[in-house]
Amino acid sequence: MLTGGLAVTAFDVARSTLDVDITIWVDPDQQSSVIDLLTRYLPAMPANPHEFVESTRVLPLTAEGPVRVEIIFGRVPAERDAVERAVLREIAGRPVRVATVEDLILMKVLSSRPKDAEDVRQLVRRHRSALDREYLDPRVRSLSLELDMPEIWESYSDALMRP
Amino acid sequence: MERALAPSLKEAIEERLRQFEAYNRWEQENPVGSRAPAELVADVGSLFDWLSPQTQLEEPDPNKEGVRKMQDMLSVLK
Numbered sequence: 421m422l423t424g425g426l427a428v429t430a431f432d433v434a435r436s437t438l439d440v441d442i443t444i445w446v447d448p449d450q451q452s453s454v455i456d457l458l459t460r461y462l463p464a465m466p467a468n469p470h471e472f473v474e475s476t477r478v479l480p481l482t483a484e485g486p487v488r489v490e491i492i493f494g495r496v497p498a499e500r501d502a503v504e505r506a507v508l509r510e511i512a513g514r515p516v517r518v519a520t521v522e523d524l525i526l527m528k529v530l531s532s533r534p535k536d537a538e539d540v541r542q543l544v545r546r547h548r549s550a551l552d553r554e555y556l557d558p559r560v561r562s563l564s565l566e567l568d569m570p571e572i573w574e575s576y577s578d579a580l581m582r583p
Numbered sequence: 584m585e586r587a588l589a590p591s592l593k594e595a596i597e598e599r600l601r602q603f604e605a606y607n608r609w610e611q612e613n614p615v616g617s618r619a620p621a622e623l624v625a626d627v628g629s630l631f632d633w634l635s636p637q638t639q640l641e642e643p644d645p646n647k648e649g650v651r652k653m654q655d656m657l658s659v660l661k
Binding site: 426434435436438465477480496498534535546566 | 592593595596597598599600602603605606607609610613615616618622627629630631632633634635638641643647648649652653
């Protein structure tokens with residue numbers, strides 16, 4: 421499924437980005453063969469893609485352009501759920517599976533990068549009335565409490581409070 | 584809904600965050616290669632087409648870093 425800046429744009433938030441982020445869910449015993457398959461079509465940037473994915477869970481590939489394509493290998497259940505819940509959006513005339521707005525927010529509230537915080541604010545602003553708060557609120561609160569990171573809930577609440 | 588996460592899940596998320604940070608560090612050391620100005624303008628045009636007509640009419644927020652960079656780059660065309 422599409423995630424990252426392009427997914428944010430797909431949900432009607434103007435956002436520049438320099439790469440294509442795709443999150444996939446792969447059984448651990450298939451990870452190696454998936455990496456081999458992907459690198460057969462697009463060159464991997466790291467010299468040892470298998471080792472790199474083990475340490476970062478990301479496989480950066482170079483597509484024509486050059487455009488960087490980042491394949492994110494999900495590991496935690498929330499990522500598996502997000503892949504399963506992904507919705508079809510028509511992009512450039514083609515159906516593309518995109519993470520839901522709620523799952524995009526859930527992934528981005530964990531990040532400490534300012535641009536991810538801005539994405540959360542913009543997604544909330546744009547989709548405030550349609551946001552599935554029953555799904556999102558308890559998950560953000562739970563992450564914040566269990567990771568002992570109050571700033572997660574605070575920044576999410578701040579986004580909700582903004583006009 | 585606020586039940587505690589199992590410790591193993593908490594550890595998995597913390598490990599996941601460390602992996603993201605490791606990737607972010609690598610990304611900063613290996614920035615995306617530059618593209619030709621014409622390609623960049625075409626990219627922006629394509630992304631613009633993704634937006635709804637209502638959003639397309641909104642003024643860009645000058646406080647956003649990407650908007651500032653774009654305005655700086657476009658200023659050379661004046």
